[in-house]
Amino acid sequence: MKTNKIFISGDEAAAYGVKLCRPHVIAAYPITPQTITVERLSEMVEKGEMDGEYMHVESEHSAISVCMGASSVGARTFTASSSQGLLYMAEGLHYASGGRYPIVMMNANRSVALPWSIYGDHRDSLSLLDCGWIQVYVEDAQEALDMMIQAYRIAEHKDVLTPMMVNLDGFILTHTYELVEIPDQQKVDEFLPAFVTPNKMSFEEPKNLAFSSKPDDNTEFKYQQNQAVLKSIDVIKEVDQEFEATFGRKYHDMVEEYRCEDAEVVLVAIGSVCGTVRVVVDKLREEGMKVGLLKIRFMRPFPEQEVKDLAKRVKAIGVIDKDISFGYEGTVYTNVNSAISKVENYVYKSNFIGGLGGRDITKAEIEDMFHKLYAGLDKSREEKVEFFSLNVETNE
Amino acid sequence: MNKVLDIPRVNAKNMTDKEFFYGHKACAGCGGSIAVRLALKVLGERTYTALPAGCMSAVGFIFPQMAFNSNAIITTFPGAASMASGIAMGAKALGQKDFKTVVFAGDGGTADIGFQALSGMIDRNDDVLYICYDNEAYMNTGIQKSGLTPYGTQTTTTPAGKNLPGTLTHKKNLFEIIAAHDIAYAATASIGYPQDYLNKVNKAKHTKGASFIHVYASCPTGWGTPTETSVEIAKDAVDCGLIFLAEYEDGEFKLNRNPKEFASIPDYLKKQARFKHLSDQDIEIITEHRDKKWSRMRKHWL
Amino acid sequence: MNRPKNKEYKFPTHIDDYPTGPQYKAGFLPETNAGWRKVRPVVDHEACVFCLRCYLVCPDGTIFKEDGKIKIDLDYCKGCGVCAHECPKDAISMVKE
Numbered sequence: 001m002k003t004n005k006i007f008i009s010g011d012e013a014a015a016y017g018v019k020l021c022r023p024h025v026i027a028a029y030p031i032t033p034q035t036i037t038v039e040r041l042s043e044m045v046e047k048g049e050m051d052g053e054y055m056h057v058e059s060e061h062s063a064i065s066v067c068m069g070a071s072s073v074g075a076r077t078f079t080a081s082s083s084q085g086l087l088y089m090a091e092g093l094h095y096a097s098g099g100r101y102p103i104v105m106m107n108a109n110r111s112v113a114l115p116w117s118i119y120g121d122h123r124d125s126l127s128l129l130d131c132g133w134i135q136v137y138v139e140d141a142q143e144a145l146d147m148m149i150q151a152y153r154i155a156e157h158k159d160v161l162t163p164m165m166v167n168l169d170g171f172i173l174t175h176t177y178e179l180v181e182i183p184d185q186q187k188v189d190e191f192l193p194a195f196v197t198p199n200k201m202s203f204e205e206p207k208n209l210a211f212s213s214k215p216d217d218n219t220e221f222k223y224q225q226n227q228a229v230l231k232s233i234d235v236i237k238e239v240d241q242e243f244e245a246t247f248g249r250k251y252h253d254m255v256e257e258y259r260c261e262d263a264e265v266v267l268v269a270i271g272s273v274c275g276t277v278r279v280v281v282d283k284l285r286e287e288g289m290k291v292g293l294l295k296i297r298f299m300r301p302f303p304e305q306e307v308k309d310l311a312k313r314v315k316a317i318g319v320i321d322k323d324i325s326f327g328y329e330g331t332v333y334t335n336v337n338s339a340i341s342k343v344e345n346y347v348y349k350s351n352f353i354g355g356l357g358g359r360d361i362t363k364a365e366i367e368d369m370f371h372k373l374y375a376g377l378d379k380s381r382e383e384k385v386e387f388f389s390l391n392v393e394t395n396e
Numbered sequence: 397m398n399k400v401l402d403i404p405r406v407n408a409k410n411m412t413d414k415e416f417f418y419g420h421k422a423c424a425g426c427g428g429s430i431a432v433r434l435a436l437k438v439l440g441e442r443t444y445t446a447l448p449a450g451c452m453s454a455v456g457f458i459f460p461q462m463a464f465n466s467n468a469i470i471t472t473f474p475g476a477a478s479m480a481s482g483i484a485m486g487a488k489a490l491g492q493k494d495f496k497t498v499v500f501a502g503d504g505g506t507a508d509i510g511f512q513a514l515s516g517m518i519d520r521n522d523d524v525l526y527i528c529y530d531n532e533a534y535m536n537t538g539i540q541k542s543g544l545t546p547y548g549t550q551t552t553t554t555p556a557g558k559n560l561p562g563t564l565t566h567k568k569n570l571f572e573i574i575a576a577h578d579i580a581y582a583a584t585a586s587i588g589y590p591q592d593y594l595n596k597v598n599k600a601k602h603t604k605g606a607s608f609i610h611v612y613a614s615c616p617t618g619w620g621t622p623t624e625t626s627v628e629i630a631k632d633a634v635d636c637g638l639i640f641l642a643e644y645e646d647g648e649f650k651l652n653r654n655p656k657e658f659a660s661i662p663d664y665l666k667k668q669a670r671f672k673h674l675s676d677q678d679i680e681i682i683t684e685h686r687d688k689k690w691s692r693m694r695k696h697w698l
Numbered sequence: 699m700n701r702p703k704n705k706e707y708k709f710p711t712h713i714d715d716y717p718t719g720p721q722y723k724a725g726f727l728p729e730t731n732a733g734w735r736k737v738r739p740v741v742d743h744e745a746c747v748f749c750l751r752c753y754l755v756c757p758d759g760t761i762f763k764e765d766g767k768i769k770i771d772l773d774y775c776k777g778c779g780v781c782a783h784e785c786p787k788d789a790i791s792m793v794k795e
Contacts, residue, residue, distance in 0.1 A: 024490060024636060025485050025486050025489055027482065051489075052489065055481065055485060057478060057516055058513070058516030061478070061513070062475060062477075062481075062516055063474060066469075066479065066485070067482060068475075068482060069471075069478070069480060069481060069482020070482040071482075072479075072482075072484070073444065073487045073490065073492075074490060075485075077482075077486070077488030077524070091472050092475065099719055100718060161718060198717075198718055198721070199719045199721045200721075201444060201467035201483075202467070203442055206466050206724035206725060207467060207721050207722060207724050208457050208464050208721070208723075208726075209468070209470070210457070210720055211459045211470065211720045211722065212454065212470070214458065220713060220716055221719070223713065224716060224718070225719075227713075255533065323513055325762055326622070374739065409750060413700040413762065413763065414701070415700060415759040417759060418701050418702050418774065419704075419725075419727040419729070419730075419758075420760050421731070421759075424734060424776040424778035424795065425757060425776075425779070425780055429757040429758065430755060430756075430757045433758075433759050434754070459722060460726060461727055461729050462722050462724055462726045462727070463725075464715065465701075466724055467724060476782055549763075567765050588756060590754050591754075616778075621779040622779075623779055623780070624778060624792075626780055627755045682758065
């Protein structure tokens with residue numbers, strides 16, 4: 001089969017993915033490390049490679065507002081942001097999901113001020129886990145491109161109609177160059193049908209949108225919204241299968257298990273750090289340790305069933321969080337732990353907080369995490385939440 | 397730019413009989429609803445209406461009572477202009493033609509929280525008519541001071557007492573700030589002069605790109621005026637010179653109404669509970685501010 | 699239809715009876731506003747010169763033209779009295795409900 005592979009960064013891969021989906025309206029505001037995506041898209045529009053309208057908005061708040069406006073008349077839309085920009089959008093994120101506008105967004109995961117940091121962690125998107133968006137975290141540039149295409153299929157599905165955020169680790173993915181296969185436009189056109197929604201204004205069927213509801217109805221609308229996100233679990237699986245059939249690549253639905261079949265001890269992570277964990281898993285496997293990786297792809301909807309299935313089979317689960325909910329624990333851990341608590345067998349758990357503000361997570365550190373999890377098995381270590389990469393001594 | 401003469405005039409006799417803002421829950425005598433209703437009648441059926449949080453959205457979309465009889469949507473408070481831009485651009489990208497997108501936002505939604513998005517919308521020259529219905533305070537939340545609340549106004553966040561005369565600042569020069577973007581068309585209007593308002597909406601309807609109308613719209617609830625005087629009081633404001641009727645097009649300001657003599661400011665103020673407390677000195681400050689403004693407008697806009 | 703009429707609303711009994719997200723038919727009016735009114739406008743058609751000032755300034759759009767006369771939709775008139783106050787011929791009077 002003839003393939004078209006080019007050497008591009010994660011940001012550029014996202015841009016190529018979006019282009020193939022032919023959005024009608026793109027609205028974005030620059031922020032590092034997302035900017036290259038929207039620069040490339042504006043070049044594509046300038047060159048006439050794309051028909052969409054590129055809107056130069058004066059803020060992220062307006063970027064999401066423009067997308068909602070365009071979506072409310074039935075247009076396919078795209079925006080991209082990161083960190084402070086994503087937070088500035090926060091009002092619109094809730095609004096878009098409540099309004100059932102299936103906007104697709106690329107978020108370049110970046111730390112949140114203060115202190116200022118342009119580098120990566122997951123505190124931006126994870127702090128917005130409850131905004132009603134489907135959230136996927138990708139591991140490499142190819143997955144970034146492919147998930148843009150899948151994202152429109154998932155978000156625009158009639159039973160879902162929910163916006164979707166594709167998360168790429170800032171710099172580690174956004175600025176790293178990889179060989180990426182660009183799918184054939186015709187195949188994408190066949191894979192991705194035109195956007196159809198009942199939730200729009202038109203002159204044929206005039207509607208009032210984004211209304212207020214009284215206490216009599218509000219719970220029903222929120223129930224309906226929750227059902228839609230839950231329903232997306234089936235759609236995600238269906239779309240991934242069809243994607244594999246069409247394009248030959250598969251992303252294993254909600255989660256990807258790596259060498260977990262007979263694993264005793266498993267690390268759970270999201271995003272690009274999964275690549276490093278795989279390398280460590282391979283090394284420790286060679287040394288005879290039964291270790292594995294659970295790569296969580298979707299944080300919303302949450303892969304509760306998959307985590308429970310794993311928890312039934314293993315003895316210890318560690319969760320790497322590039323975020324911290326201050327005063328408690330990492331957000332991925334909170335979610336994983338909630339699923340684990342629903343199985344009957346005891347699983348030793350620990351939460352490893354690190355990689356904040358762009359700090360590397362090293363193979364040695366990951367290896368150490370596996371050893372700590374093993375230590376938990378023979379009761380020589382307590383379950384705990386631990387900042388694993390502090391450079392200094394603490395008072396703890 | 398279309399000249400007025402080229403556009404067929406719209407008036408009470410020839411405007412569409414169809415009502416597009418109907419059965420809403422606005423207070424009796426609401427001036428804002430007159431502004432919305434009349435503009436929608438000029439704009440007609442092929443209109444997308446966007447309204448941020450505020451009175452007109454709060455009273456128009458209480459599920460299942462849908463008071464907009466054509467396409468309409470509530471936007472976030474700061475995002476009215478940008479959502480309207482998205483509607484206009486999305487519909488254009490879908491190949492729709494011969495339609496208008498209009499925003500109705502209050503004074504707070506326009507001059508304060510929505511201003512950044514509005515500036516962006518005008519800068520991009522998106523095909524949107526933005527109408528600010530100015531009732532001089534955040535009425536929907538219970539009469540708080542906005543950037544367009546005039547000096548001396550008693551609001552719930554600028555109470556008048558022994559130490560303060562109510563609001564201490566004058567109204568922002570909104571119309572001139574908008575004009576400074578070099579917008580294709582901008583105007584001020586008052587529901588006290590409905591035909592003038594209709595003409596301006598009609599002109600904006602025929603303007604390609606961004607246009608803006610700042611319409612003075614009374615609020616009997618917030619101003620403490622009898623419901624039946626809503627149109628009269630909005631006319632009084634113009635006649636005493638505190639509100640002016642003007643246009644900006646082709647880079648020029650034009651004063652539409654330049655009375656030889658103003659009606660009495662105290663008479664206008666004393667009809668309203670929100671100004672009842674004002675001292676002679678306060679009224680002097682208000683008068684001075686008016687006179688300065690008018691001498692500047694007469695010097696440059698005539 | 700020039701003005702929406704009061705319509706019956708069928709209360710949802712199943713979640714699927716709700717629209718997908720907050721979107722609904724434009725101009726759907728299950729409620730009237732007549733209950734707000736303490737006084738109602740009464741038109742003296744002899745005095746009325748059909749200048750349409752009242753039609754223009756009604757905040758609720760409840761005044762309409764029919765057979766060359768002014769009519770009022772009392773389902774939605776709130777009785778604010780703007781029409782009577784603005785009438786140049788004093789042809790509208792507000793009478794107690």
